[in-house]
Amino acid sequence: MRPIDVTILDVVSEAPQIKTLRLDRDLDPYPGQYAMLWIRGLDEVPMSFSGPDSITVQSVGEASEALTSLGIGESIGLRGPLGRGFTILGERILIIGGGVGVAPLAFLGEQAAEAGREVTSLLGYRCCSDMIFLERFQRLGRTVVTTDDGSSGICGRVSAGLEALDIDEYDQIYLCGPEMMMWDVISKIREQAEKIQACINRYFKCAAGICGSCCLDPEGIRVCVEGPVIRADRLLESEFGRYRRGPTGGKGPCRG
Ligand SMILES: Cc1cc2nc3c(=O)[nH]c(=O)nc-3n(C[C@H](O)[C@H](O)[C@H](O)COP(=O)(O)OP(=O)(O)OC[C@H]3O[C@@H](n4cnc5c(N)ncnc54)[C@H](O)[C@@H]3O)c2cc1C
Ligand code: FES
Structure with a gap:
């Protein structure tokens, strides 16, 4: 699967070192599924969806730091939604x-x-x-x-x-x-x-x-x-x- 190009619409600072990036696409993921995010020229890393069109990143190293430094209008490559997410069971x-x-x-x-x-x-x-x-x-x-x-x-x-x-x-x-x-x-x-x-x-x-x-x-x-x-x-x-x-x-x- 080749990555698609997604653009960042909004960046919210949630806590020191943690930011939510809202993307320009609702990819209809199940909660618990993830995307592989390609920061061009650097790395491709997995991140869970924190909403239908958002991911929330904690800066812990080079790739996550680069992600949390991106601004509105910048773009990344994305493969996903991937994997098996949560199944809602019981009352x-x-x-x-x-x-x-x-x-x-x-x-x-x-x-x-x-x-x-x-x-x-x-x-x-x-x-x-x-x-x-x-x-x-x-x-x-x-x-x-x-x-x-x-x-x-x-x-x-x-x-x-x-x-x-x-x-x-x-x-x-x-x-x-x-x-x-x-x-x-x-x-x-x-x-x-x-x-x-x-x-x-x-x-x-x-x-x-x-x-x-x-x-x-x-x-x-x-x-x-x-x-x-x-x-x-x-x-x-x-x-x-x-x-x-x-x-x-x-x-x-x-x-x-
Ligand atoms: C399914 C899944 C969902 C995730 N969801 C989130 C999320 O929602 N938010 C979030 O902040 N982080 C999430 N992570 C963790 C995130 O992928 C790593 O923190 C990130 O890749 C770190 O890369 P780095 O270059 O910044 O740090 P590095 O210095 O390279 O690594 C820091 C730590 O992250 C781990 N890591 C690095 N690259 C990868 C990789 N390709 N796959 C798995 N672990 C890696 C390393 O083993 C190390 O323990 C998720 C990981 C997985 C596997
Ligand atoms: S990351 Fe290659 S088999 Fe899972």
């Missing part, structure tokens, strides 16, 4: 997100609420200045917030907020965020793993299921085409939360 859903991982979940929550589902959100941030999309979630229903430094909501990691909720009440749980935060949540409620849909990250190159860069040991799940949303019971005995492969294919630690 009562719980969203659990951390950091910039809340971006695809805000999009999901809005579609689920529109479809008549009852939405509860548990959101974890490092501190109160990082609380992106809080109002989007609060408009959907009950929202519990945790911050690592205690500057807002419950003090602690997002799993500390699980105690404020009765997990058995929910038909389906949707999870996205830093890998160790997701692993912490999955480990704490592993008996519920079959009803957790987790949007996960691996190093993507082809994004077409061919190169093997994103495969998860030991099953070989190709995250770029079979995911990035994977049911958590398939992650329990995998490399997820233990190690991940980088650009060279070598194993490295999981972060976050």
Whole structure:
């Protein structure tokens, strides 16, 4: 698939280092699907949709920094929407997100609420200045917030907020965020793993299921085409939360 040319219509600063780019096309993605964004002359990187025509980027390195430096009227190449997104199931859903991982979940929550589902959100941030999309979630229903430094909501990691909720009440749980935060949540409620849909990250190159860069040991799940949303019971005995492969294919630690 060759990239199409998209132009940036608007740029919104959400938090230090995090910006939302609104594009000139509604590509009709499912929440949880992603696009490969080609910053010409530099790199092509995966980003989830945070709305039908938007992506939300945290600047962590060269490509994401270049994306967050783009202005209105500038253009990028885009392949997508790609991969398998979230499936809306059941009547009562719980969203659990951390950091910039809340971006695809805000999009999901809005579609689920529109479809008549009852939405509860548990959101974890490092501190109160990082609380992106809080109002989007609060408009959907009950929202519990945790911050690592205690500057807002419950003090602690997002799993500390699980105690404020009765997990058995929910038909389906949707999870996205830093890998160790997701692993912490999955480990704490592993008996519920079959009803957790987790949007996960691996190093993507082809994004077409061919190169093997994103495969998860030991099953070989190709995250770029079979995911990035994977049911958590398939992650329990995998490399997820233990190690991940980088650009060279070598194993490295999981972060976050
Ligand atoms: C399915 C998916 C959806 C994502 N959605 C978002 C999003 O909505 N918002 C957001 O800010 N980030 C998202 N990311 C992460 C984003 O792709 C990386 O932060 C970005 O590629 C970093 O590139 P860099 O050059 O800025 O940083 P680098 O310094 O190159 O890398 C920083 C980190 O990003 C990882 N990374 C770099 N290139 C890739 C790549 N091609 N594939 C996967 N990981 C990579 C590296 O392993 C490293 O851990 C997503 C990743 C995946 C796989
Ligand atoms: S990125 Fe090439 S197979 Fe997934």
